[in-house]
Amino acid sequence: MTTTLTARDLPVDVDLPEGSGSSPWRQAQVLARRSLIKTWRTPEALIDVTLQPIIFLALFTYVLGGAIAGGSQQQYLQFLLPGLLGQTIAMASVSLGQNLNADIEKGVFDRFRSLPISRSAPLVGAVLADLVRYVILFAVMISVGTLMGFDPVSAGGVLAALALSMAFALCFGWISVYVGMLVRTPGAVQGIMFLLIFPLAFGSNVFVSTETMPGWLQAFVDVNPISHLVSAVRGLMTGGPVAGHVGWTLVWMAVLLVVFAPLAVRAYRRRA
Template identity: 80%
Template sequence: MTTVTAVPGRALPVPEPHPAPPASSLPRQALALARRSLVKTWRTPEALVDVTLQPIIFLALFTYVFGGAIAGGSQQQYLQFLLPGLLGQTIAMASVSLGQNLNTDIQKGVFDRFRSLPIARSAPLVGAVLADVVRYLVLFAVTMVVGTLMGFEVTTGWAGVLAALALSMGFALCFGWISVYVGMIARAPGAVQGIMMLVVLPLTFGSNTFVAIDTLPGWLQAFVRVNPISHVVGAVRGLMTGGSVAGHVGWTLVWMAVLVVVFAPLAVRAYRRRA
């Protein structure tokens, strides 16, 4: 270890700051921080309740409790209608934890430690988003496995399932920017969850997830038809069980672009101010 001795009349040398990391190292740094988030989740498995137990409970609850009444006694028929819709709903609800986890790390001073490291400033944010991708994959797999055991049948083959997975994952990542923004402006992790539920619940329940649009009151149908969740649910439902999907896919892509254009800059600006 090198020691610096003060000499009268001579200024002490000032250590040079860490050089800015090259852009090529950002993916490696983001992957390392994503692994950190996954290790933390692995050590606290209760953090996966919203992507493991919650979709199972929703699927069983709505199929066996409400399916007979909504589908005229055919729970199997209602399961075919319900499962693709639940994928869109639960993936949107799973994005709440993204902003909540970022807010928690800020409150605990984790980002203060990141600032002292020679890493890209955006690496923690990108790493958190990448870790959330794994959560969405777990949710999709759990829902499909349980739904298949309950009797759900994919009529479009594996190509339809993979297309539905890609579309729902892409929408979840775009929708997650809302959660990141709220996580950056909220003062406490609990506030993030409360604010996001005020956004997510009207969108998910005021959609075509549980019932067909034409069974709703006229004033509600107008909202449901422009609801982004309705479009992603309609696209996933068509990709898995057949039917026209071009319109729903097109509107889903439009909404994905709108979410990124509006909320990504707001989230990044709030992230730079807070972290």
């Protein structure tokens, strides 16, 4: 007999509508809602997609923007915001592995294993909840950037940039899931992922043009997936070459999926 997943079965209360089924997709939706409710009850968990991007945007624009852009903070804002948006959405995927690791360490997955639900439902639910975090980050950055004077070329370009950034983050997030399944604590997930992300973020064209860098560093920046993502987002939002950078971004997304998705799923099955 198939038993329906109910609110009582979950560590965080979630109400289900009358007559709801127990398909894997429905189970994933319920668990995604559980994650969002848990985040709502601990709003400090949203600092990395609300307060942190605002600080970065204001700090680099008003403190460093004049020096980097030769005195024109407004011009630097046009350059910075699209790049920071793409980079920050990618960095936000770190929380995916952290949250999964935390649930395993707290014994939440022991509870899930006792329920008649698909083993993949908690993972898919976590990914769905992460999409909401990306949308919040996007809305915060665009709203604050607009108040600061950012002027995109079109609304369609902004939405296309959001879609590309979110798709890249979902692919990049498999690295976070893989690390989260290998290490013991959520803090270790964050430490390892930041060791990976910081060179990719600062060794890119997010904050400065690549022409100012030494030749050996330019060679790294030119193949850096964050650089291609940022260039694509920048072109979509403020105008400029797009096709080549979008193409390379899609190639990197495919590489991340082919390499890390199977590794992450295998590690998830072993631990969860």
